[in-house]
Amino acid sequence: MRVAFVGKGGAGKSAIAGTFARLLGRSRDHVLAIDSDPMPGLALSLGVPSSDAPIPDEAVEERAEGEQGPRYRLRAGLSAAEAVQRYAVEGPDGVRFLQFGKLRGHVATLARSQFAFRQIVAELPADDWSLVGDLPGGTRQPFFGWARFAQTVLVVVEPTAKSLLSARRLARLALAEHPPEALLAVANKVREPADVDLVAQRSGLPVVAAVPWDESLAAAERAGRAPMDAVPDAPAVAAVASLLERLRKGCS
Amino acid sequence: MRVAVVGKGGSGKTTTSAVIARTLARRGLRVVALDCDTNPNLGISLGLGDEETERLAAMRDELDAGDAEHAPSWDELIDRFGSDGPDGVRLAVVSRIQNPEPG
Numbered sequence: 001m002r003v004a005f006v007g008k009g010g011a012g013k014s015a016i017a018g019t020f021a022r023l024l025g026r027s028r029d030h031v032l033a034i035d036s037d038p039m040p041g042l043a044l045s046l047g048v049p050s051s052d053a054p055i056p057d058e059a060v061e062e063r064a065e066g067e068q069g070p071r072y073r074l075r076a077g078l079s080a081a082e083a084v085q086r087y088a089v090e091g092p093d094g095v096r097f098l099q100f101g102k103l104r105g106h107v108a109t110l111a112r113s114q115f116a117f118r119q120i121v122a123e124l125p126a127d128d129w130s131l132v133g134d135l136p137g138g139t140r141q142p143f144f145g146w147a148r149f150a151q152t153v154l155v156v157v158e159p160t161a162k163s164l165l166s167a168r169r170l171a172r173l174a175l176a177e178h179p180p181e182a183l184l185a186v187a188n189k190v191r192e193p194a195d196v197d198l199v200a201q202r203s204g205l206p207v208v209a210a211v212p213w214d215e216s217l218a219a220a221e222r223a224g225r226a227p228m229d230a231v232p233d234a235p236a237v238a239a240v241a242s243l244l245e246r247l248r249k250g251c252s
Numbered sequence: 253m254r255v256a257v258v259g260k261g262g263s264g265k266t267t268t269s270a271v272i273a274r275t276l277a278r279r280g281l282r283v284v285a286l287d288c289d290t291n292p293n294l295g296i297s298l299g300l301g302d303e304e305t306e307r308l309a310a311m312r313d314e315l316d317a318g319d320a321e322h323a324p325s326w327d328e329l330i331d332r333f334g335s336d337g338p339d340g341v342r343l344a345v346v347s348r349i350q351n352p353e354p355g
Binding site: 008009010011137139140161162165166169 | 263266
């Protein structure tokens with residue numbers, strides 16, 4: 001399963017993506033959770049102790065002149081699967097975590113790791129690995145190549161005017177660049193059934209899951225704890241579990 | 253007075269900016285609200301509505317698509333890419349010209 005979460009900043013991408021990856025990790029062997037947001041937050045929601053799992057500079061090399069492809073690639077002899085074994089941090093439930101890289105001041109280094117990151121995501125054998133991506137917030141970045149790996153793009157939408165407007169823009173952009181097999185909305189912070197209808201109508205997307213407003217989840221987020229560790233029985237976690245089940249049925 | 257509001261996604265930048273802008277305008281100041289976000293939603297929080305917010309965003313997008321010329325000066329920028337909202341706040345969408353490489 002290859003899933004990417006997009007949405008307006010603060011819509012709940014990381015919390016849902018982190019929980020989704022952990023649930024997937026409990027039932028499957030290989031899950032790679034990837035944070036391609038330069039303002040990374042997925043580690044906290046996954047419960048990975050390190051919030052920094054970048055691809056080191058020495059894993060990347062410049063392509064030889066005349067060689068086809070992007071300017072940088074993984075160093076010769078290093079496969080995507082080996083790079084994951086080596087550089088991804090192992091978190092709870094066996095989920096591997098890889099980060100595109102924080103802004104550390106040097107943009108050149110970031111550009112190198114960006115190509116390596118995308119190569120790993122593109123070349124990791126799809127039969128062995130499930131991929132869960134927490135994409136950059138907002139509308140500009142997610143569809144500049146970050147979402148290509150995903151069969152399913154999930155737009156996380158709050159029932160608020162700004163989130164709904166962002167969702168419509170994201171839906172448009174997702175279809176314009178590299179249309180995924182499925183483009184679906186996840187209604188988040190739902191307080192009443194009418195919220196789900198609102199998300200369906202105003203986003204123009206089929207709503208595949210409704211995650212309720214959940215005070216216990218909000219408390220876990222405030223404390224910087226992964227929902228799966230702090231509140232595994234929370235209604236919001238149960239809703240993410242049903243999302244996973246629905247996607248599984250859709251995939252099979 | 254010149255104020256910039258920054259923060260993590262969802263922390264309340266847009267709402268805070270809109271309340272500051274309208275409060276200043278109600279006190280009689282001339283206020284220009286600049287939406288520098290690549291996902292521009294300030295129009296909604298200022299009270300211009302969905303449609304007008306989208307119209308301004310679309311106009312900004314035409315620049316990236318190469319379908320429109322950029323304004324050569326700040327006052328023309330505010331004029332061409334802006335719209336008047338409640339309390340007389342002038343909103344303009346002025347996010348940075350797009351560089352198709354992320355990061």
